[in-house]
Amino acid sequence: MSSSTVELYIYDLSRGMAATLSPMIIGKKIDGIWHTAIVVYGREYFFGSHGISSCNPRSTPLGEPLRVLKLGETQVPYSVFIDYINGLSDSTWAGSAYSLLHHNCNNFSEEIAQFLCGCSIPKYILDLPNEVLNSSLGPALPLLIGQLEKSARPVSEEQTRSREHSPDFEQLNSQIEEVRYRSLLLEERRKTIKEKLAKKDRKKEKKRKKLLSQGGAVPVDLEDVPMADGEVNGAESRVPSDQVLDLEEEERREEEEKKRAREPPIVYKELLDAKAEFDALLGLIDGKLSEEEQRSMEELQVYMIGDEGSWALSDGFLNFIGRLLHDKGLPVEVRVRTMNILAIAALKDDVILVLHQDRKDHVLMNYAFEIDRIAPEEQEALALFIVNMFENLSSSEWLMYISEWTYNNQQTSNIRVTTKVAVHSLLSDLPALQERGTAIIHNLACKEVFDDVAVELTMALLQYFSTKPNEEHLFRCMKALNKFVQISSQEVPQLIQMIGPDPRSFKGTSERVDQLIEQLSIKLR
Template identity: 70%
Template sequence: MESHRVEVYIYDLSMGMAAHLSPMLIGKRIEGIWHTSIVVYNREYFFGSHGVESCNPGKTAIGTPKEIKYLGDTQVPYSVFIEYLSGLAHSSFTGKSYQLFTHNCNNFSEEIAQFLCGVSIPKYILDLPNEVLNANLGQSIAALVGQLEKSARPIEEEQQQAIARENSPDLSKEIEEARYNSFVLEQRRKTLREKLAKKERKKEKKRKKILDAGGVIPAELEEIAMADTEALNGDEPAPLPSEQAFALEEEEKREDEAKKKARDPPIIYRDFIDVKEEFDGLVSIIDGKLNPEEQKSTEELQQYMIGGEGSWALSDGFLDYINRLLNDKQLPVEARVKILNLLAAAALKDDLILVLHSDRKDHVIMNYAFEIDRLSKEEQEALSLFVANMFDNLSSSEWLLYISEWSFNNQQISNIRVTTKVAVHCLLSDNATLQDRGAAIIYNLASKEVKTVVFDDIAVEITMALLQYFNQKPSEEQLFRCMKSLARFAEISKQEVPQLIQMIGPDPKTFKGTSDRVDALIDQISTRIR
C-alpha cells in the first residue's frame, strides 16, 4: 500500500511573547500559545471557530511554523481520509462546537494523528489549556488567544499574491540590490569629487607658490585635469561630472533632508562615544592577535572613524574583520564592546549603509544581534546603542526594517524581526541603561512610516512589551516615549492593539497627570479603545 508522510505543524500564536509575559500574567512561564495542524497528502488540515479547514502547507495567516514534527507514515488511502474528515466536520468538529480550551485545534490534531498513525501530538501542547485555565487571568488570556486564533485561517488568494509579492525573496533581493547599486554609485561620485577637489587644492598651492616667487604658471596647470582623474573601478580616465549631474545630486539631498525634517526626530546618542578613546582601547586589546589582513582592516577603521575618510576606505574584507571581533570567543568581551561602540558612532555617518549592504549575504551583524539575550550586559548595552543610532539616517533606518528572510539557527529571521527583538529585550530588561535604549528604539520604530505586511504583527508584539513595561512605573521621559509609540501602534493596528490594551492593561489613564505631553497622548489612545 502507498505510504504518506504525516507531520504536525506547531505554531506559536503569541509570536514569542508568551514566554516574556506569562510569568507576569499567570505566575509561571509557558513557552508559547500553541496552534497545531496536520500536514498530509500535501495539504494542511486544522480546526478553529470556522470549523475544519485546509490549505497548502504553511499558507495560513500565521506564517511559518515554529516547529515541524514528523509523526510517522500512514497507509490510509486519501479517499478514506477525506470521507473520515467530512464526517468529523459535520459532527464533532463543527464551527459551533469549537471551544478555545476544551475542544480546539490541538484536540483536532490529536484526533487526526491517532487516526492516521496511532500516535499523539506532543503532550505539552495538550496540557497547555489546563495551565491557563487554572490561572487568575484565565478569562483575559482566553479573550486574547481568541483574537490570535483568528489568524489561523487560510490566506485568501488575493492576500497570498500580495504577500508573495511583498515577501518574495527574489523581489526583496532585487530591491536591496538596486538600493545597494544606487548607494555605490552615489559614493563613487562623492569620492570622485573629493579626489578632484584634493587635486585642485594641490594645483592651487603650486600656482600660488609660483606666483609668490614671481614665476610664470605653466600652461598645464591652467587646464582642467579631466584626463588625469582615475575612474574608481579601473585605471581609465573619468570625465568630470556635469553641472546637470551635480544639480540632480543636490536636489536628491534636499529631498532627503525634507523627508528627515517631516518625521519626528529620532532619539539617538550623538556624543556618547569618544571615538579615539574607543579605537585606542580596541587596538590595545587586539594587538598581536590579528593576521596581516585583519591588521589592514584595523588601519582602514582608523581612516574611516578618525581620519575622516569615507566608507570607500574599507576593503571587501572589512566584514570578515567585524565577524572575527564579534564572534571569536578567544577575544575578551571588551573587544566586542569596543567595536560595537565604534559601529554605534559610525551609524551617525550617512555612508555606513554601504557597509551594511555588503553584509546582505552573510548577515554578520544581524545574526549577532539576534542573540542579544545570550550576550553579556556590556555587549547588550553597546549593541542597543548601535541600533538606536542607526535611526539617525533614513537609509540605515530603512535597512533595519527590511523584511527579506534568511535561516539562522533553524529559524527564519529578518532585519525587522531582529530589530524588534533587540527593542523588546532591552525594554523588558532589569538594566536601566537597556530600558532607556529599548524605549528609544521603540520610539524610533513607531516614528517610521512603514508599509509592510508584517508591521501589524510587530505592532502587536511591541504593544505587549510596552504594557508589561508600564507596570514598572517608568519615568516621565520613558513614559512619553512609550505612550507616543503606543498611540502610533494603535493607529497602525486599529483592532488588535486597542483590544490588547483593554484586556491586558494597565489602562493608560492611570498615568494621567504625569505631564501635559503624556496626557495628550493618553487622550489619543483612549479614543481608540472606546
Template identity: 70%
Template structure:
C-alpha cells in the first residue's frame, strides 16, 4: 500500500505579539496563539468557524507556517480519508461546533493525526487554552484572537490575484527605493569628494604662498593662478556633468537648501549632542589599541581622526574603514571599553550630515546593525553606546531613513532588517532597569513615531492598508506594547512626554489595533492627567481616538 507523509503546520496567529502581551495580561508568558493544520496528500486541512477547509499547503492568508513538524506516514487511502472528513464535517467538526477555547483547529489536528498515523500533536499546543485563556483573558482579547482566527482562510484564486495586485513584495519595493537612493548618494559622494579635494589643494597652495611670502621670496606663477581654473576636474554620472568648482558649489548649495526645508517641515528629533568629548574619547581609544593594529587598521584610525577631529568629510574614510570597525566590535581580545568608545565616536559621527555615505558602505556586511541586534547580550556600557548611536542617527533625514530599511538578511540563523534592529533596541532600552537606557529608549521611540509621512503617493500606496507612516503597523503595535508596559513604572515627566507623544502618533498609524490594545491592556492615559500641561494636551488628543 502507498504511504503518504503526514505533517503538522504550526502558525502563530498573534505574529509574535502573544509573547509580549501575555505577561502583562495573564501573568504568564505564552509563546504564541497557535493555529495548526494537517498537510497530507499534497493538501492542507484545517478547522475553523467556517468548518473544515482545505487548500494548497501554505496557501492561507496566514502565509507560510512558523514551523513544520513531521508526524509520520499514513497508509490510509485518499478516498477513505475524504469519506472520513465528510463525516466529520457533518457532525463533530461542523462549522457551528467551533469554539475558540474548547473545540478548535488544534483539536481537529489532533484527531486527524491520530486517525492517519496514530500520532499526537505537541503537548504545548494542546495544553494552551483552558487554564490560561479561560479565567483571566479579557473579553476584548478573546475577540481579538477570534478575529485573528478568521484570517486562517484559504486564499482563493481571485483573492490571491487581488492580494498580489494590491500587496506588492515589500522587500523588492524597498530594495528598489534603496538602490535609487544609493545611486543618488554615489553621485553626491563624487561631488563632495571633488569639492573636498579642490578645497584641500587650495589650502595647501595658500600655505605655500604664506610660507614663501613670510620668507621674503617670490610666489611662483602657478601659485598665483586662479585655483578654480587651474585645477578643474570632471565628474560624470549619466547625464550629470560637473566641470567646475563653481558648479559643484552651486549644486551643493541647492541640496543644502532642500535638506534644510525638509528639516524645517518635520518635527525635531530628540538627540544628544554634548554627551561625548570627541577628542578625549578618541585619545582613550587610541591608548587602548595602540600597538595591536595592522598597518591598514592604523590608517583607519588616522582616517577616523581626520573625520572626527580634523573635521574632514566622509571622503577621508576608505572602503575598508568598516572592516576596521568590525574588528573593534567583534574581537574579544579587546577590552569592553574599546567597543564602548568606538560606538560613542560613531554616535557623534551620526550627527554629521554625510554619515549616510559611511552607512552605505555597510550594505553588504551589516557590521553596525548586527552588533546592535545583540544589544541584550552586551554589557550595560555597550548598550548605552548603542542607544546613543541610534538616537543620534535621527539628526539627519537620510540616516534616519536608513534605520527604517526593511530589506532582510540572515544573522545567526535569524531573519532581521534595519527596522527590526531599530525596534528591538528601542524596546530593550525603554524596558531596561537603567534610567540612562530608559531615557535613550524613550528618545528612539519618540523619533520613530515622529518620522514624517511619505508624500510620494506612488510609494505610499504600496504600504499596508491603513499605514500612514513610515513606521509600519506591526512595528507600531510592538512599540505600543513597550510603551504601555513602561507607563506602569511611573516615568519622569520628560520621558513620559516623549512616550505619550509617540502613543499619539501610533493611534493615528493604526486606528483600530492600537486603540484596542490601549483599552485592553492599559493603563488608561487619563491616569497621567495633571502631570504637566503639555502631557494633558497629548492625553486629550489620544482620548479622542480611543
C-alpha cells in the first residue's frame, strides 16, 4: 500500500511580535501566536471561523511557514480522507463551531494528525490558549488574535465569500477534487510501474551475472542489447507499452491472489435473479416515473441485465434510487425489489464507483439507518445488500468509512450504520434476518473493526447466544468473537465474563466450533 507524507506547517500570526512584546504586555513571554495547518496529498488543510479550507501549500497570505514538522506517513487513501474531511466540515468542524480558545486551527490539526498517522502536534502549540486565558488582558488579547486569524484565509477565498456562489460552484469544486484524486492515482500508478520495471531489470541483471559467473550460456532475453538514444541503462528491449501491459496483467494477478488470500467473506451470489427482480420492479413503477427517471431505469437495465460497467449510470442515478427508497407513496415491494437489485449489484467489481456518487446525499446509508422503522421484508433485502457489499475489497472498505454527517438530528457514519444493521439483524425474530446478521458480523470481524465497534458487536453476540443458534450460525459468531477478543483485549473479555454465557457451554456442538471455543478460552485466561 502506498503512503503519503504528513507535515505540520507552523505559522506565527504575530510575525515575531509576540515574542518581543508579550513580556511587556502580559508579563510573560509567548514565543508566537500559533496557527497550524496539515499538509498531505499535495494540499494544505486548516480550520478557522470560515470552516475547513484547503489550498496549495504556502499559498496563503501568511507565506512561508516558520517551521515545517514531519509528523509521519499515512496509508489512508485520498478518497477516504476527502470523505472524512467532508464529513467533518458538515459537523464538528463547521465554521459555526469555531472557538478561538477551545476549538481552533490547532485543535483541528491535532485531530487530523491523529486520524492520518496517530501522531500529536507539539504540546506548546496546544497549550497556547491557556497562556492567553491566564494573561492580564482578559478578553482583549483573544479579540486581537481573532483578527490575526483572519489573515490566514486565502485571498481567493475572501473574494469568493464576498459574493454568492453560482449554482454550479459546488459541482465544480467536486469535479476539481475528483480530477486531483485521479491525478494522484495516475501519479501513484506511474510510480508503481517505474518501480516494478526497475525491479524486473535488477532481477534480470542478477540472473545474467549469475549465469556468466558459472560459465553457462546466457539466454537471448538476458543478453546485453544495444540501446537507442534516450534509453536508460538496463531497460528492456520491448517497447514501454508492452511492458506496461505486462505489468498491468501482473497487478491483476496479484490483486486476485490478495483476494484469495484474505479471509473469505460470506455472501449470497445465487439467491436472486437480476432479470426477474428488474422485471418485477418495472411492473410496479411503470407509468409512475418522470422522463428523467425513465432514463435512469433504462440505465439500470443496461448495468444489471446488459452486464455493462458503471459507466452506463449517469451522475443523477442515485437520486432516482433515493426516490424509490424514500417515496412512501410507492408500495413496500418497490423498496424490496430496489434493494434486491442493489444486493446483486454489490457483487459487481465496479460497484464502488456507484457508491462514490453517494458521498454528499448518503441516499443508501440514510435508508439503512432506518432499518428498525421499515417493513420486515425491506429489512431482509437491506441486510442482504450489506452482506454482499463484502464481496469486493473496495466496497467493504466503504462500509467502514468513519466520516460523519447528520441525519434526523443524529450524527452517523457508514460504519455506525453498518454496525446498526448488523446488530438489529442479529437480534431480530426473523430467521432470514438473523441469518444475514450472523453473516454481516462474521464479515465485519474479518475486516478488524475499531474497539468500540467490537464491543458493541460483542454485546449483541452474547445476547444472541441465549437463543441457542444452530451450528452454522454459532460457528460464524464464535469466529467473530475470537477476532473481537484480539481487537479489544480488555473490554471484550470483561463483557464475556460479566454477561455470559460461558463459551464453553456450547462445547460438543461440532468439531470446528469446539476448536474456536478452545482458542477463545485460551485468550480469556
